[in-house]
Amino acid sequence: MRHRLEKLQKEALEKILSANDLKTLAAIETQFLSRKSELISVLRGVKDLPAADRPMIGQLANTIRGQIQAQLNKKKSSLESGRDSFAVDASLPGQEPDRGYLHPLSQFMRRVIRIFHSMGFEVVEGREVENTEYNFELLNIKADHPARDLWDTFYVEAPDKKNTDELVLRTHTSPAQIRAMETRRPPIRLIVPGRVFRHEATDASHEATFYQCEGLVIGQGVAVSDLIGTLKLFLQELFGQSVQIRLRPEYYPFVEPGMDVDMRCLICKGEGCSVCRRRGWLEMLGSGMVHPQVLQNMNLDPRRYSGFAFGLGIDRLMMLFHGIDDIRASFVNDFRFLHQFTQR
Numbered sequence: 001m002r003h004r005l006e007k008l009q010k011e012a013l014e015k016i017l018s019a020n021d022l023k024t025l026a027a028i029e030t031q032f033l034s035r036k037s038e039l040i041s042v043l044r045g046v047k048d049l050p051a052a053d054r055p056m057i058g059q060l061a062n063t064i065r066g067q068i069q070a071q072l073n074k075k076k077s078s079l080e081s082g083r084d085s086f087a088v089d090a091s092l093p094g095q096e097p098d099r100g101y102l103h104p105l106s107q108f109m110r111r112v113i114r115i116f117h118s119m120g121f122e123v124v125e126g127r128e129v130e131n132t133e134y135n136f137e138l139l140n141i142k143a144d145h146p147a148r149d150l151w152d153t154f155y156v157e158a159p160d161k162k163n164t165d166e167l168v169l170r171t172h173t174s175p176a177q178i179r180a181m182e183t184r185r186p187p188i189r190l191i192v193p194g195r196v197f198r199h200e201a202t203d204a205s206h207e208a209t210f211y212q213c214e215g216l217v218i219g220q221g222v223a224v225s226d227l228i229g230t231l232k233l234f235l236q237e238l239f240g241q242s243v244q245i246r247l248r249p250e251y252y253p254f255v256e257p258g259m260d261v262d263m264r265c266l267i268c269k270g271e272g273c274s275v276c277r278r279r280g281w282l283e284m285l286g287s288g289m290v291h292p293q294v295l296q297n298m299n300l301d302p303r304r305y306s307g308f309a310f311g312l313g314i315d316r317l318m319m320l321f322h323g324i325d326d327i328r329a330s331f332v333n334d335f336r337f338l339h340q341f342t343q344r
């Protein structure tokens with residue numbers, strides 16, 4: 001009799017332990033503690049046992065009943081609170097862990113780089129602290145040249161505290177062109193993506209720091225038509241085949257002739273809207289044929305070689321691409337803004 005009770009006890013506790021839901025638990029309760037269960041019938045039959053066995057068997061059966069009831073209650077409450085480590089429903093969809101993603105500017109920069117890469121351009125990186133020779137002089141912007149006022153400059157104190165006007169936070173990515181040409185010979189096709197700095201007040205369309213992507217192509221017989229073809233193809237890859245562009249003369253000291261490239265407004269198709277300020281055209285980038293003096297500064301003979309250069313404002317281009325109306329949005333790190341760009 002005692003052996004039978006102990007076997008019941010073991011079986012019941014094992015079943016409770018492996019039960020994964022309340023329904024199974026209720027069935028276990030019925031099996032072991034209902035009126036018709038073996039344990040209860042043993043308890044009921046105690047009075048018919050020989051007098052000497054009654055106390056021991058009665059006590060054991062009662063203890064086991066109490067133990068099973070206690071384990072059932074314990075399991076029931078843990079299942080109800082969902083904390084039971086056995087209560088795993090493998091059919092539920094998984095929870096995706098939070099993963100990091102690239103800043104929208106980085107994503108867009110990569111898109112730009114991919115396009116130029118597919119056109120055979122090499123990617124070159126420059127330095128953010130430049131000396132004035134590379135940032136200005138070699139790009140045909142002399143110290144007394146009025147054009148230097150076009151770039152409001154942050155000057156950086158040199159480590160030796162002498163010549164404090166020699167180091168600057170680069171005002172454009174163009175100095176990297178000169179540096180790249182110190183170790184390369186034509187034909188070359190390169191882009192320089194990177195951050196630049198201007199000492200100016202910020203508003204909805206101006207920042208003191210922003211990203212540019214510079215381009216330089218040099219070879220024999222490179223003409224304006226190559227410039228137009230390259231930049232039109234780039235804008236078509238970015239905004240679609242219906243892109244139309246036009247060129248306007250513009251002055252930049254390191255190119256001759258210099259040209260701004262406009263794109264027909266994608267919103268109004270040239271009719272005029274608030275995005276294009278009723279002009280029907282959007283100013284996209286500055287460009288031009290590399291100035292003969294700059295070619296000479298690169299140790300190239302302007303009679304033999306020609307080339308074109310262009311500079312894209314990445315932040316502004318990204319705003320247009322995503323339809324964002326405030327350039328500062330990309331610098332404030334507001335999660336409500338950033339979470340809209342979680343694709344990788």
Ligand SMILES: [Zn+2]
Nearest residue numbers: 265268273276
């Ligand atoms: Zn428009």
